[in-house]
Amino acid sequence: MNITISLKRRCEHVTEGTDEAGSGSLLNRIYTELYITEGQSEEVNTQHEKHIRVVLTNGVAGVGKTFSVQKFTLDWAEGLENQDVSLLILFSFRELNLIKDEQYSLLMLLHVFHPTLQKVTAEQLAVCKLLFIFDGLDESRLSLDFYNREVLSDVTQKSSVNVLLTNLIKGNLLPSALVWITSRPAAANQIPPEYVDRLTEVQGFTDAQKEEYFRRRFSDEDLSSRIISHIKTSRTLHIMCQIPVFCWITATVLDHMLTTDQRGELPKTLTDLYSHFLLVQTKRKKQKYDEGHETSPQELMEADREVLLKLGRLAFEHLEKGNIMFYQEDLEQCGLDVTEASVYSGVCTEIFKRECVIFQKTVYCFVHLSIQEFLAAVYMFHCYTNKNTKVLEDFQEKDWRYSRYSSDSSLDNFLRRAMQKSLKSENGHLDLFVRFLHGLSLETNQRLLRGLLGQTDNSPEIIQRAINNLKEMNSDKISPERSINVFHCLTEINDHSVHQEIQEFLKSENKIREETL
Incomplete structure (x- = not known):
């Protein structure tokens, strides 16, 4: 099994809520385009505007950052988008946390987390166009120290995961590799602005996409219309439904209350x-x-x-x-x-x-x-x-x-x-x-x-x-x-x-x- 098949299997199914709830769905069947803004803050590195190497994507919890990563990865694995990238390597910080106190080389890290890359050599990494995706910086328990003077330029040299990541982001390791990091805004400052070439933000659903979400979720058109109507009566709920996961929570509650004999006013x-x-x-x-x-x-x-x-x-x-x-x-x-x-x-x-x-x-x-x-x-x-x-x-x-x-x-x-x-x-x-x-x-x-x-x-x-x-x-x-x-x-x-x-x-x-x- 090669890396494209492995990534496709990893990303083609997603869940709302928990796996135990049995709500797994095909990503391509339920994915709704998200509103993403692109820009640069004053502090972001602008010295090399012609070469965007490190991109940091912000977004509040549940707004769809991981879904966006999965959709991007799935499209690449299926040969639909970004085919100029030779190799896409996906990591989540929740996995990297498990080895935060251990010593690895970058090549070993690839072999362990992506077994289908066991035969990839250091020489091959040096000549192909790589994209590293690190999803969920806000979940990190690593101590990312960008001002540590330990410099790594050899993908076979062992060090801590912290040192590997900081050297990769700073461009000491595989300087031609592209890096995409996602994070909640509160944790994004772990990456110093001088090491970020482009800053983007996932802003979730527009008003039209909110309605599309509820109409797709419920086959009963009357039920979806009643839910949409109620959300519009509450300024708080209407604003929060910009976040896809909040739409799921709202749908769960209102579906139950409107389809049972539940009495009392709907929550606002x-x-x-x-x-x-x-x-x-x-x-x-x-x-x-x-x-x-x-x-x-x-x-x-x-x-x-x-x-x-x-x-x-x-x-x-x-x-x-x-x-x-x-x-x-x-x-x-x-x-x-x-x-x-x-x-x-x-x-x-x-x-x-x-x-x-x-x-x-x-x-x-x-x-x-x-x-x-x-x-x-x-x-x-x-x-x-x-x-x-x-x-x-x-x-x-x-x-x-x-x-x-x-x-x-x-x-x-x-x-x-x-x-x-x-x-x-x-x-x-x-x-x-x-x-x-x-x-x-x-x-x-x-x-x-x-x-x-x-x-x-x-x-x-x-x-x-x-x-x-x-x-x-x-x-x-x-x-x-x-x-x-x-x-x-x-x-x-x-x-x-x-x-x-x-x-x-x-x-x-x-x-x-x-x-x-």
């Missing part, structure tokens, strides 16, 4: 949607979600409570560290026994997945980063309602000591301190986590997830204080990105006053402009 906020998503997945295990009586959500959550809170702890601890891929030791540290059937049954098979990579070693991850962020928020809220002082003190200000008797223990102060922590993050890795925390403070979402969250005082007065805290934080001292997240948090807590003020301001500006003209 992010937290509401994800709370229902968790319940929908639990229902698939117990078939009780649609009974309709008020205690049903609590009953559903109770059986999975222990495992979900352990997953929440895993999600929270690694969100703080910036990790989205986990290994067996990570699970065990959070009390999750990987041999337990409960980890792979019921709700867990829909929100948490395992896959075997190189050397038949297993890695784990949530089906989407936003699910990790949601469960991390659920875990933190549970720690608050259950007075877990150690977790709260470790997360929040070190000079703050949590006490059930202190006025600082009120819900609005808890949310304020979490928001302050988020605002200090340079890459915004806690933004969505804090949005979920604010959404979970509402009684409606607490009712859905009471078996996980516990009870707290969320009287209208306390919620109003939380709203006032957010508005006070939205000052000139914070960046536009952080300011936007304050608005999002206000939306999650059902306050739309700021958005209305902005709309009124824009109307006023337009009126003045029209009168001037």
Whole structure:
């Protein structure tokens, strides 16, 4: 079997959700073109504009970076595109993590990760046009040190994976080879701008592509139209459906709610949607979600409570560290026994997945980063309602000591301190986590997830204080990105006053402009 056949087999099937869910599809059958912008930031290397060697592609989690890589690779393997490339070599950082402490030469790395290239020699690599693709820099646990003075120019010389990669990207190893790296924006700064020749961004679905996604997913035209109509009524959902994976989560929830006897208003906020998503997945295990009586959500959550809170702890601890891929030791540290059937049954098979990579070693991850962020928020809220002082003190200000008797223990102060922590993050890795925390403070979402969250005082007065805290934080001292997240948090807590003020301001500006003209 040659490399083209191997890559075709690797890339021709894709999944939404988990492999266990049985949702594998042919990539060419479901692939929808993504909106990709191309440009260069001021810092990107422009010294050799005529020769683009290293390309870095950014995009938020779930926007379709890996799908784009798979489609590019599949088209090459099938002889349809980019046939000027002699050899395409695909790596994922989740696989490279497994050998981060070992010594390899670049040639050995090719032989180990792509057995069909066993007979390729150093001499052949030197004369053919190569394209290396490194997918998922945000999943990397390597320490990429681009200022290490160790220079490698021989593909047969052994070194650490970190040194191999940095020398390949810098052009010391195989200087004529092309390199394509994909990453979430928060992790992209691991590659210094001077070593990037072109920067691109995957921006996901346009409005027309969002509708196309739902119409392709559902054969029932009336159902797809109702879902599209509902999404348009919620500014939050409509914006988030730019991300393909979010479309899948939205479709899963709304399909269930519109095709069963589920009563109640359809979700319009992010937290509401994800709370229902968790319940929908639990229902698939117990078939009780649609009974309709008020205690049903609590009953559903109770059986999975222990495992979900352990997953929440895993999600929270690694969100703080910036990790989205986990290994067996990570699970065990959070009390999750990987041999337990409960980890792979019921709700867990829909929100948490395992896959075997190189050397038949297993890695784990949530089906989407936003699910990790949601469960991390659920875990933190549970720690608050259950007075877990150690977790709260470790997360929040070190000079703050949590006490059930202190006025600082009120819900609005808890949310304020979490928001302050988020605002200090340079890459915004806690933004969505804090949005979920604010959404979970509402009684409606607490009712859905009471078996996980516990009870707290969320009287209208306390919620109003939380709203006032957010508005006070939205000052000139914070960046536009952080300011936007304050608005999002206000939306999650059902306050739309700021958005209305902005709309009124824009109307006023337009009126003045029209009168001037």
